[in-house]
Amino acid sequence: MESEYSETTEYLSNTIKDQRSPDKIHPSLFLKRSGSVKYAFVSVFAIFILYVGLYSLSSFTTPEYKKNLFAEQDNAFYKTRGRTSIEFQKALDALEHNDFSDAANYLMQDINDHNNESSIFYSYYILGLSYIKSAESNFLGMFNNFDNEKVSIAIKNLNESIEKNTSGNYENLNLDAHYYLGRCYLLLGDIENAKHHLSIVIDQKGKFYNEALSAIEGSN
Secondary structure, eight states, X not given: OHHHHHHHHHHHHHHHHHHXXXXXXXXXXXXXXXXXXXXXXXXXXXXHHHHHHHXXXXXXXXXXXXXXXXXXXXXXXXXXXXXXXXXXXXXXXXHHTTOHHHHHHHHHHHHHHXXXXXXXXXXXXXXXXXXXXXXXXXXXXXXXXXXXXXHHHHHHHHHHHHHHOOSSSXXXXXXXXXXXXXXXXXXXXXXXXXXXHHHHHHXXXXXXXXXXXXXXXXXX
């Protein structure tokens, strides 16, 4: 009887001890989790190295005339009070959301409906820059390229803007148009016309004087 009582007590004691003991961590499970974390870290690091390599290759192989086409101070080119027509304002709203297709449609409608108005050159100017913006394509911000057809349409509209802007009150906008014309011609490989327009900006000390100098130097 005493023996049976002793065995029962020992059994209960061991049971309570097992229940209070924390779960044991199996070495295989720890190694598996550790390996997964290490694999994830190596993968992220490899992607980072690949991106850095591609970025360096892009910087080295992309010609200077395809870089920084829009100067920092003119990134928001669409924020202008040059016109107050409904179509023009709708175009600006579309551009703010990078909707170049709708912007172009509104601007062309504005031009068709109000082509005789003195400030219509603003619509031509913004339309030209919109086509330049929409012509650009890249891969994750690298390897910039441009659609030649859209660049050609941009040139046509920028020239129209200059021809329509004859009051003499907005020569600064004409100089800006000459700068972008120069950059467009560089994209098409027409160095002679590019230098012609960029030289006008330099000679008359336009807003993009320094950028025009850099563009000409980069084209030599």
